[in-house]
Amino acid sequence: MATTPYTKGLHEVGDGVFAYLQPDGSWGWSNAGLVVDGEASLLVDTLFDLKLTGEMLDTMRAAVPAARDIGTVVNTHANGDHCWGNQLVRDAEIVGSTACAAEMAELPPALLAALVASPPEGPQGELVRTMFGAFDFDDIEVVVPTTTFDGELTLRVGDTDVHLVEVGPAHTRGDVIVHVPGQDVVYTGDILFNGGHPIVWAGPVANWVAACDRILGLGAATVVPGHGPVCGPAEVEAQRDYFAWLVDEVRPRVQAGMDPVAAARDIDLGARSALGEQERFVANVAAVYRDLGAPAPVDAATILLQMAEYGAG
Ligand SMILES: [Zn+2]
Numbered sequence: 001m002a003t004t005p006y007t008k009g010l011h012e013v014g015d016g017v018f019a020y021l022q023p024d025g026s027w028g029w030s031n032a033g034l035v036v037d038g039e040a041s042l043l044v045d046t047l048f049d050l051k052l053t054g055e056m057l058d059t060m061r062a063a064v065p066a067a068r069d070i071g072t073v074v075n076t077h078a079n080g081d082h083c084w085g086n087q088l089v090r091d092a093e094i095v096g097s098t099a100c101a102a103e104m105a106e107l108p109p110a111l112l113a114a115l116v117a118s119p120p121e122g123p124q125g126e127l128v129r130t131m132f133g134a135f136d137f138d139d140i141e142v143v144v145p146t147t148t149f150d151g152e153l154t155l156r157v158g159d160t161d162v163h164l165v166e167v168g169p170a171h172t173r174g175d176v177i178v179h180v181p182g183q184d185v186v187y188t189g190d191i192l193f194n195g196g197h198p199i200v201w202a203g204p205v206a207n208w209v210a211a212c213d214r215i216l217g218l219g220a221a222t223v224v225p226g227h228g229p230v231c232g233p234a235e236v237e238a239q240r241d242y243f244a245w246l247v248d249e250v251r252p253r254v255q256a257g258m259d260p261v262a263a264a265r266d267i268d269l270g271a272r273s274a275l276g277e278q279e280r281f282v283a284n285v286a287a288v289y290r291d292l293g294a295p296a297p298v299d300a301a302t303i304l305l306q307m308a309e310y311g312a313g
Contacts (some may be wrong), residue, residue, distance in 0.1 A: 004230035010034070010059050013222050013230055015181030018064070020056050022047070025195055025227035026276055027131040027220040028059040030081040032056060033187045033224055035180055043073045043092070044178050044187045044224075046085030046095025049135045052083025054145065072155060074164060075145060076189025076226065077172040078103035079201075080112070086143035096145035097166045099174030104144050113137035121211070123289070127279065167191060167211035169202040175211065179218050186220040194228030194235050196276035200287035205243050212240035242272065250288040260286040260296050263305055279311030 004011045004019065011019050018034040025031075033044030041064070047053040060067035075083045075096040083104055086094060096104070116132045119125035153164045160182055168175030171190040178187040190198070191211045200208065215223070215236050223231050253263035264282040269275075283303050288298035297303055 005158040008227040010063050011230065013224065014180065014185045017180055017183045017185045018060075019187075019224045020060070021053070021228050021230070024276075025193070025225075025229075028081045028135055030190075030227055031187075031224055032082075033178065034060055034067060034250065035157050035160060035162055036064055039066055039069075039151065040156075040158040041066040041070050041072075042155065042162055043067075043070050043089060044075040045076055045082040045189070046089065048071065048081040048084055049137060050085060050139060050189075051136055052086060053088050057088060070223070072157065073178045074155075074162075074178055075100060075104070076178065076187065077168065077175045079172060079190065080107070080109065080137075080140075081118075081207075082189065082226070084109060084137075084140050084142070090143050093147055094143065094145045095097075095147045095153070097168065097174035097176050098148040099166075099168060100152050100172070100176065101145045101174070103173045104142060109137045109140035109142065123312040124305055127308040127311060144222035144271045148262065165214065166280070168207065168213050169197065169204070169213055170208040171201060173202045177211070177215060179220065181218070181220075183222075184220050185222045185224065186215055186218055187224045188226060188236070189216055190226035191215065192225035192228075192231075192236055192239050193277075194231050196201065197278060197280040198228060198239060198284065199277070199280040200284050203249045203287045204249060204291045205284075205288055206291065208244050209240050212236050213242075216240075220244065245272075246284055247288055247291075250285055254289060254292050254294045260289050261310060262312055263289075279307040282306050 006023055013019050016036045022029040028048045035042045044156045055263050070092050073089050073092045073094045076102045119128040151166055155162045163179040165177050198270040208215055216233055264285040286296040
């Protein structure tokens with residue numbers, strides 16, 4: 001299998017199966033996918049804003065005739081960097097898990113636009129700029145999936161089977177992976193961050209480990225992560241191992257009565273300090289606290305503050 005270069009734009013990773021990549025894969029710089037067969041096409045995820053999504057659709061239409069009229073869109077989950085361009089493909093059938101559709105309707109883009117326009121003082125404001133400053137949240141209308149499912153769903157794109165598997169709640173409440181068995185390709189959404197720390201918004205962490213096992217069980221040679229370079233099963237194993245290690249590190253610190261921020265500071269990241277977006281680590285520690293029934297923040301504002309403090313310290 002040829003290695004896919006990590007450059008911005010559309011890359012064919014199988015026969016009629018593409019990845020659209022946005023380096024450097026940090027906050028908001030997500031990947032998307034395209035599956036075509038004959039006249040039919042399916043888009044995996046839209047991007048964080050209308051400009052980026054429009055640019056992606058132009059690139060796809062120029063390279064692949066079937067992408068001029070996208071029939072189906074699958075949203076892997078409810079985070080804006082995977083669905084806030086939906087209004088540009090609103091004539092398509094938009095598919096997501098029931099939990100994803102519900103979560104998507106909860107966060108108005110105008111709230112993020114207002115946060116970016118007047119960020120809080122100090123490290124929290126710095127983090128807001130790092131996370132969202134490169135994007136334009138004006139005029140975004142949330143368009144939720146028109147077709148929802150629970151569990152599994154098989155779609156047809158021409159003669160190609162595309163198999164959707166709900167693996168959430170893990171990263172978010174309704175995570176879905178997209179498998180193209182005929183081409184040995186799987187799109188993981190944000191179940192895999194390749195090159196950065198993952199971030200647990202929902203959990204439980206055990207579900208994320210199980211999701212990695214589910215992906216590995218598909219035996220797909222080519223893995224398109226939600227962020228970062230196209231890879232193979234080894235990176236999925238590494239993601240699973242990250243969480244297994246995390247739980248082992250956090251458990252004794254919960255028992256010792258540390259709070260999540262102190263525990264995060266106390267844990268030696270070792271080789272994992274090379275991963276990007278290290279501020280996410282404290283959110284992941286807090287997620288394990290919640291899983292173990294220990295006190296930890298659940299609201300996004302407190303998690304953001306702790307990430308900012310941990311990242312700055
Ligand atoms: Zn993402």
